[in-house]
Amino acid sequence: MTHRTRPYYVPVANEEAVFKAAYRQGLSILLKGPTGCGKTRFVQAMAYDLDRPLVTVACHDDLTTADLVGRYLLHGGETTWVDGPLTRAVREGAICYLDEIVEARQDTTVVLHPLADHRRQMPIDRLGVTLEAAPGFGLVVSYNPGYQSVLKDLKDSTRQRMVAIELDFPPADVEEKVVAHEAGVEEGTAAQLVRLGQAIRQLETAGLREVASTRVLVAAGRLVTEGLPIQDAARAAVAGPLTDDPLITAGLFEMIDAYLADEERTSPQD
């Protein structure tokens, strides 16, 4: 899929330069970063800049090699080969983005090895052919190192074929811009939401599985755009998704009240 306008992405450090350099050199890219920090958006923006189609695969537990590469299907008396998304990207020279690659089974990720290193080939044993990656093909995988699933990790042999770019939640000023732009709220509201988000991120060890991502802040902002009071929006979009635990929920509500208090009552001095 290609976008007509550039997907909104505000660079934080040199990630755009690294990405483009690695892409031009035919190196595969490993994006690390917490859920909802903008990994997917970043790849979309890069694909736009580089003018390549983007093939995205959301990896899951049961993702098999055949799901990526393709398989034979039976139609009447005929077998037909159907390319998988990875094969399609290899043939077309698209950027293939494997989202949350650790979710995929380890035996599946091995298929990436010849593609990810200098060979840039994909052997398809079911067809008995080896595809050379078309010019422009790029492999990008993302992975969330702090993901709750402790059972899963990326194989070293896979990691070492990649160039790593670490993303994190953007700094407050950038994040305010992002929230304001994406949700269409005023800067003051965005700043309040971001401050709440920053505070919740300090709680990383406190029994919350995930912290408030930019994504949930944007969601809260969008509810505000629809006319919801900001506290209600944050309760629904920030506190609710983060936890089911009544005690933590109560604590989060308390934080929401403290950080998103009506501006008239407490005019900011700074």
Add this chain to the structure above:
Amino acid sequence: MVRSADSPARLRLLASAIAGRPVEVAAAEGGVPSWTDGATIFVDVTGATGDQVRMLSVQAALLGAGSLDPEVLQPMLRRPSSARRYLSVEGHRALAERRHLLPWSVSSLVDDGVAGRSASPAHSLALAMGGAEIPEAPEVFGAIHPRAVVALRPADGGASQHVPRRARDPGLRELDDEEEDDAPAVDLFSSPVGGGGGLGRLLKKMFGEGRSSAQGPPGADAPTRWSRRAAGVPRSPTVSSAVAAVPEHTATAPFTPLACTYPEWDGIRRHYRQDWCTVTELQPAPAERSPLAVPDTHGLRRALARLGTELERRRRQLQGDDIDVDAAVEARVAVLAGSMPDEAVYIDSVRHRRDLSVLVLLDVSGSSGLPSATGAPVHEHQRSAAAALGVTLAELGDRVALYGFRSQGRSAVHVVPVKRFGDAMDALVLQHLGGLVPGAYTRLGAAIRHGTAVLERDGGTARRLLVVLSDGLAYDHGYESSYGEADARRALAEARRRGIGCLCLSIGAGADAEALRRVFGTAAHASIPQGELLSCVVGPLFRSALRSAELRRRAWQRKARTTERLVVEGRTA
């Protein structure tokens, strides 16, 4: 909305966020300005919520900005008046430093003029000790009690550590009631996944101390305190579903003592002594002693998660990676013959469901009461290993049973079903486990035979595993050295022959490899100096035990089939 308006604990997350580490919030005694001891922030709860938030935020910002590090506070121990001046400067500086995390109502407290005068806590300290004019701090800043902070956090300690109460300011005794109320809230942090977190580790340390201090330091009022506190632990909603509330039926079910007899192998005469040992199942001791802390299962989960789940290729699936040629040909034939073809013509590879039952046998003989190399009794190492294994496997969805065993001669081999296969892995189990006291001797063979029988009867799965946690000293009346060892070996071999994987672990006992070999024979076994290493050895051990059991099981099944056929043939002939 779930919150009790009066409890200041509801502000705990807010305080932790600003401090950047877990802190507790409790009510200060009437009228006292807000203060903190480094682990808990005490605020006056009589004021409006907005004021509470402000008071709390100042104290939390002080914690987060390093203003209350013991090294900084040390010089103020002797000059309490300087603490007030220090707070007036450092309070502003800390708030300014944490400004990006403060609610707006709080960030308006910052006086940048004052904050700008200091660049660090040490700088503020120098200002406070000097003679410069410093504007009085607003009332919401509360107070700093250097003595309380330093008492709780010795200069070398990192994040909040626990010290016995006697070391605290004696004026704070009543506060413990508040802490008691907060106990369930504390447990939020001991979630099975996040147990490695700061407060999770702290809790673990606290419970660990609690147990060892039960026989320990003079003057510490530890036991009751700990037991009350810890009793809250398993109630915590985040601990996991496996450690849910104590179910009524297990608590009240009438207990029927069960006695079975088992043979014993006489290695000297090389024959079995039939019905030689009587094994009695005893009711677990009522849980008066402190229950075990919820174990940290992080590392173990990783090691054990993949056990017994292999990929399997399934034919004739509706979807899959490859075409199942046989099915495809049949389908084609069906079409050509004019009938409805079966559309399931693919081969899929799917992961097995876990299919494992594990029985953990815990040696509670007198010898396990001996101290280990690290100081704590071997028994404690084994007990926490048993708890960790039990909780982990139960969380992973395996069937788990936990039995303690000891003996006093062949007619009195006692096993204590801490957790039967049917019981839930709950608070009661950890309580019972905590209540096991080492004593008497080890008739290993009889215990293993009983474990094997229970596994066969109640395990209910194809893969079965017997885990023996013992120091490897097989000793009882008439069960000395080589005789006992031979019988234990024999019992393990019997179990394996029936397709039950056996695995023996000696933790902290310092038994040498040769001695373990004599007792455990060719069963998978390992000796580790301390429980923390469990996760390193347990994966390969479990796998090897399961694999050897698998081989035996197949051989056994083949033999059984052959016998059956012979019987049938014999009948028809």
